[in-house]
Amino acid sequence: MDEDFLKFYKTTKHINIIGTNECNRQCPFCIAKKNSSSGNGKYISLNYVNKAIDFAKDKGIETFAISGGEPTLHPEILEIADAIHANNYKLALYTNYDFKERVLSLDGMVDYIFISYYKQEMPKPTDFKKSKVVITVLLLKNYFKNIHDLDDFIDKYKDTAILLFSVPVNVNDYCEEQTVDFLEELDSLNKEMESLPDGTIIQKYKNCLVRRPDLPKAFIEIESYSYKMRLDGKISHFYSEGTEKLSEITNVALRNELLSTHNPKERKAIFEKYKAMK
DSSP, X not given: OOHHHHHHHHOSSEEEEEOBSOOSOOOTTOTTGGGOOTTSOOBOOHXXXXXXXXXXXXXXXXXXXXXXXXXXXXXTHHHHHHHHHHTTOEEEEEEOOSSXXXXXXXXXXXXXXXXXXXXXXXXXXXXXXXXXXXXXXXXXXXXXXXXXXXXXXXXXXXXXSEEEXXXXXXXXXXXXXXXXXXXXXXXXXXXXXXXOTTSOEEEEETTEEEEETTSOOOOOOGGGSOXXXXXXXXXXXXXXXHHTTGGGOOOHXXXXXXXTOOOHHHHXXXXXXXXXXX
């Protein structure tokens, strides 16, 4: 595993800029799907990006990411990446790679290109001269019928990119029904686990990382989370919207239950459960 990538992936001195809510896809497992503006042209301004850079300097931030929606739909994506790169920050881009030429134009400006895999064409090893490619893959039955399919995928792409797998966050019935059936088998083959700074468990499997949001998290203070900037220029801790009341909840099981879901209805129900216990 690339040690520089591990350092980048695990840091909390990080800010994620949501470049746009626009996306050309409507993936059923997407946790940002409800925010899609469906063509209303909502993009972050370059002025806000410069504000994020000033914030980063003040807070000792070391790394940036640009996400969405699909960030390459932003008409000023090159200018945004260049502004961050010019200030010597490590930078990642999260993309579906549907707009290949736009992504290729960012080679060298962006340190890590995180490409979400949907069975679309993946880059060739020679496509990027300077940026490193990270293929991110959800462990869904549509992609992997068994663990041997996972092994074949790793063999196919291990020389092309850093591979990062994840169990889908349970935001709806699709995610629950499509999550692969071989997680216990994966556990039995790999006993090596550790926690990310946000408490999420990760495994290592065949020199790849497997992110496990399905497993209980450790309780983490909000102040230890990385930051995000929304389209309106507001900056907050990454999960503060859903976890600002965590400090009130002393019951460990309830805290783990809350941290294990991004579903707003489920979060509300958990808070109601907490109120009923008081």
